[in-house]
Amino acid sequence: MIYLDHHATTPCDPRVLAAMLPWFTARFGNAGSVEHPFGRDAAEAVEEARDHVAQLIGATSSEIVFTSGATESNNLAIKGAARMAMTLGDPRRRIVTLATEHHAVLDCVADLAAEGFEPLVLPVGPSGLLDPAVLAEALRVPTLLVSIMAVNNEIGVVQDLSMLGAMVKAAGSAFHIDAAQGAGRIPLDVTAMQADLLSLSGHKMYGPKGVGALYVRRRPRMRLAPLMSGGGQERGLRPGTLPVPLIVAMGEAARLSQSEGPADARRMSRLGSRLLDRLRSEIPDLVLNGDATRRVPGNLNLTFPSGDSVSLMGAAPDLCVSTSSACTTTADGRVGASHVLTAIGLTVAQARRSLRIGLGRTTSDSDVDAAADMIVAAALHQDAAVARSAVD
16 A cells, blocks of 8 residues: 555654653653652653644744644634634624635634624635735734635645735734644744744644644733633643643654654655656646645645546555545545635536645655556546547
8 A cells, every 4th residue: 555645644653653652651640740750750741742842833832732633723723712802802803714724724713603703715816825915905804813724735835924924913913824734844933924823733743643732822922712611721721631642742743843844845845746747747638736836845636637536546446645635524435526626716527536645754756656657547547438438
């Protein structure tokens, strides 16, 4: 099997696993039980992990709140900011986001309409990038919060967050960034991006599933209403006993991403170009979706000239790729047309002929070459089937 679906999840790095395992066994203390050595040991490990996560995004450790993942972080950021602002008497109700955001943001923003807020979903261009003039027009109305993802989870495009963040802050609005797909793939600096809130996910950067983090700016203070009530952990924003093994693992994943991310990016850029060149040489009219240059290395979202992506994957059973975000697949396994691809102008038929390929840290040259062989063979098989169907 060749795994090229690293935007859905990444394999846990063996070094991350090794760092995590002792905290399931001998070092099992509760980080809240600081009255004895077991608890203090766990608390110190949590703080070390918090520092590693902070360093990855240019924050301070006191600004990192651990969560169960980016979905929870997004909800805490957006709903928490909106509800706190309303409690404090802020009259602004507009919350702005993009049509290509993850559903964890889109659905969260939509939910707030029932609480009296005004969701505004902005279009993007065919490149998948936001036109600054569109944002400027939206900000003419007093806006409470703007949420824009760093890297799109389907087409891999990278928004100009420093420029957009400056516009948001000039308008006096709060700025949230969903950086789940950006951490370890692009440099992230909360100061340069002028972020107030930033969401991270452990399993998108070679850590385990079930842990994430939210950056919450302290100076000037960004105030949030918690989603849950409980014991006051994580500055009272995310109560509950801390999952020390998962947090230690996320810290190690962040440390590795900071040190190895640039080298990983260079290698994946080379491998991605190699794969795309091969596919283009064998499959006429293959289309790369999203901006060709402002994208993360290793992401290829491709529309094939005929057939459909589900059939193509069926013809290459040893290749693990996807048609769209794994988070939009229904419980019975059905996948609808990608809202990201239709938002950048593809028809439903074109979206259903598209595949998302995501290279990762463990992808090799031989993996790429074998994947190219499988995709080309599957595409030719599909073209032949379409031709036979037309004759019949």
